[in-house]
Amino acid sequence: MGNLESIRYFAPEGFLSVFIITFLIAGLLRRKTFSKSSFSCIAGTAGLFLTLILELCINTGYPDAIVIFSGMLKLDALSHLFKILCISSSILLFLFSYSSRETSDSLKEPMEYALLILSCTLGMMLLVSSSNLLMMYLSLEFLSLTAYMLTGFTDKNEKASEAAMKYLLYGGAASGIMAYGLSLLYGITGSLDYSGIHRFIAENNSGIILYISMIFIFTGLGFKIAAFPFHAWCPDVYEGALTPFTAFLSVGPKAAGFAVIIRFFYQIFTVRGEGDVLTVLGSADWPAMLAIISALTMTFGNLAALRQKNIKRLLAYSSIAHAGYMLMAAASLTILGIVSVFFYLSVYFLMNFGAFLVVIAVSNEFNSDEIEDYEGLAWKNSKGAFLASMFAVFLFSLIGTPPFAGFIGKFYLLLSILQPENPIYWLAVVAVINIIISLYYYARILKTMFLSRRQKGTALSGFERGQYLQYSLMAGLALFSIIFGIYWSPLNNISMLLENFIH
Amino acid sequence: MEIITLQSFLIVSLILFLTGLYTIVSRKNIIGIYMGIELILNSSALNFASFSRFAGRGLEGQVFSIFIIVLAAAEAAVALALLLAVFKRQRGIDADKLNILKG
Numbered sequence: 001m002g003n004l005e006s007i008r009y010f011a012p013e014g015f016l017s018v019f020i021i022t023f024l025i026a027g028l029l030r031r032k033t034f035s036k037s038s039f040s041c042i043a044g045t046a047g048l049f050l051t052l053i054l055e056l057c058i059n060t061g062y063p064d065a066i067v068i069f070s071g072m073l074k075l076d077a078l079s080h081l082f083k084i085l086c087i088s089s090s091i092l093l094f095l096f097s098y099s100s101r102e103t104s105d106s107l108k109e110p111m112e113y114a115l116l117i118l119s120c121t122l123g124m125m126l127l128v129s130s131s132n133l134l135m136m137y138l139s140l141e142f143l144s145l146t147a148y149m150l151t152g153f154t155d156k157n158e159k160a161s162e163a164a165m166k167y168l169l170y171g172g173a174a175s176g177i178m179a180y181g182l183s184l185l186y187g188i189t190g191s192l193d194y195s196g197i198h199r200f201i202a203e204n205n206s207g208i209i210l211y212i213s214m215i216f217i218f219t220g221l222g223f224k225i226a227a228f229p230f231h232a233w234c235p236d237v238y239e240g241a242l243t244p245f246t247a248f249l250s251v252g253p254k255a256a257g258f259a260v261i262i263r264f265f266y267q268i269f270t271v272r273g274e275g276d277v278l279t280v281l282g283s284a285d286w287p288a289m290l291a292i293i294s295a296l297t298m299t300f301g302n303l304a305a306l307r308q309k310n311i312k313r314l315l316a317y318s319s320i321a322h323a324g325y326m327l328m329a330a331a332s333l334t335i336l337g338i339v340s341v342f343f344y345l346s347v348y349f350l351m352n353f354g355a356f357l358v359v360i361a362v363s364n365e366f367n368s369d370e371i372e373d374y375e376g377l378a379w380k381n382s383k384g385a386f387l388a389s390m391f392a393v394f395l396f397s398l399i400g401t402p403p404f405a406g407f408i409g410k411f412y413l414l415l416s417i418l419q420p421e422n423p424i425y426w427l428a429v430v431a432v433i434n435i436i437i438s439l440y441y442y443a444r445i446l447k448t449m450f451l452s453r454r455q456k457g458t459a460l461s462g463f464e465r466g467q468y469l470q471y472s473l474m475a476g477l478a479l480f481s482i483i484f485g486i487y488w489s490p491l492n493n494i495s496m497l498l499e500n501f502i503h
Numbered sequence: 504m505e506i507i508t509l510q511s512f513l514i515v516s517l518i519l520f521l522t523g524l525y526t527i528v529s530r531k532n533i534i535g536i537y538m539g540i541e542l543i544l545n546s547s548a549l550n551f552a553s554f555s556r557f558a559g560r561g562l563e564g565q566v567f568s569i570f571i572i573v574l575a576a577a578e579a580a581v582a583l584a585l586l587l588a589v590f591k592r593q594r595g596i597d598a599d600k601l602n603i604l605k606g
Contacts, residue, residue, distance in 0.1 A: 141574050169598075
């Protein structure tokens with residue numbers, strides 16, 4: 001589709017771009033109004049809500065995919081669903097920042113903070129719909145650059161700038177290697193367009209060099225989702241960044257990264273044959289590569305999480321492990337695999353944001369993220385009991401016990417690699433062992449909160465009037481994690497839209 | 504017969520790439536590490552331009568290499584800003600001193 005006709009379908013991103021520019025100019029003209037963090041957060045949330053509504057109204061994207069801007073972006077069920085997930089996670093980031101004392105204390109320029117979050121959202125929206133190597137690389141870098149800045153946004157604590165520096169060095173190296181891989185892929189196939197590459201690989205035999213370029217490209221993509229050999233930035237950045245942004249990093253950009261991985265591998269290197277059986281196209285056996293990386297990722301994440309003392313660091317390693325579980329389904333080479341990745345991501349959205357919100361609430365009280373400060377939290381007062389029980393819901397969901405949503409998510413992930421057309425039994429065994437290992441460190445937090453009656457450290461304040469947004473968000477996320485654990489068919493129906501995404 | 508072929512460009516870019524990787528791994532100075540990243544980016548830009556010129560692949564590759572140059576500049580701006588923040592705290596830019604976060 002040509003450029004002029006495409007603009008109509010580009011409305012959500014277009015609106016967000018115009019909103020960002022207006023926000024910037026208005027922020028410069030009315031510095032005083034925008035320097036109140038409540039105003040900036042509310043304005044940013046309003047903009048994202050309008051974008052979300054536009055996205056829901058305009059781009060249905062299915063059953064037929066729409067290719068806009070001469071093949072640069074592709075609007076289909078994958079981009080639609082992941083865009084909704086990314087925009088919602090940015091909205092939650094605004095609400096979390098608003099309710100976190102740590103964030104509002106350390107923000108000198110809330111206008112710029114809001115601006116960076118909005119740009120980050122735009123980057124994710126472009127990333128999930130890109131179907132051209134150039135567009136994919138540019139939006140990946142767009143997302144990364146804003147994420148580096150948001151990580152090092154505050155200069156109040158010295159951890160933030162160190163974390164941002166590490167993030168940037170690892171990210172720069174990963175994206176450079178990825179660019180080299182992209183250039184090799186371009187050299188082999190002579191096209192930057194996904195469909196052009198697909199056509200070339202279907203017709204020609206390309207040897208080992210395709211495998212090499214694929215590994216190089218996966219360096220960049222794996223960095224975004226913090227897969228095993230490229231995970232080193234993850235714990236440091238999660239510990240150093242402001243907690244609301246940490247929560248966002250573990251869901252939004254990770255979802256965008258998975259969307260790109262699915263689109264890249266399933267749209268270029270896969271053919272859909274008779275009876276919906278997917279087969280690998282070309283000489284490179286990428287499902288095996290993803291399966292090995294996923295096994296390493298989950299094992300490493302879970303083993304490293306065992307000895308963590310800082311709750312943010314522990315959740316960082318747990319998010320590495322969860323990326324491993326999801327990568328397992330992406331490696332399954334089945335349509336159910338794609339569906340279950342989205343299903344798990346939306347469940348993960350609920351439980352991980354919820355867990356981080358409890359961390360924010362506790363660090364508002366104690367100014368600390370150490371696990372030992374959670375000791376006896378449940379017995380301190382009614383608010384402590386509330387926080388501890390909410391945390392218990394989210395942790396049980398992260399472990400994957402019924403009747404919480406995490407169980408259904410993990411069930412689908414395991415089901416997808418045991419499909420008759422392409423079963424990977426060893427990976428299923430590894431995953432189950434890993435789930436059992438993860439039980440230990442999650443249960444350790446629960447034990448600290450509930451089983452110890454020692455009243456250690458500072459006392460807890462009661463429920464505060466100004467924090468009702470936080471409590472209701474927490475309760476809402478917990479409620480949905482329970483509802484989707486009992487009655488998950490609405491979420492399943494939505495995820496099933498992804499069925500027709502490969503033609 | 505042309506003396507400079509696609510192969511010579513690819514060899515130069517491979518050497519650049521490997522030099523960049525070695526620089527990233529071996530340097531202690533943050534700016535040194537960043538220079539390694541720039542070398543890798545430039546090697547891929549060279550790759551794109553030469554594939555586009557010699558293999559008759561249209562202009563897409565050259566557009567990509569221009570974008571890589573732009574991106575490298577944008578990333579350098581962010582990197583230097585963060586570097587200033589690190590320098591103000593530590594009075595130095597030694598990568599080994601970035602050791603508050605670990606474990």
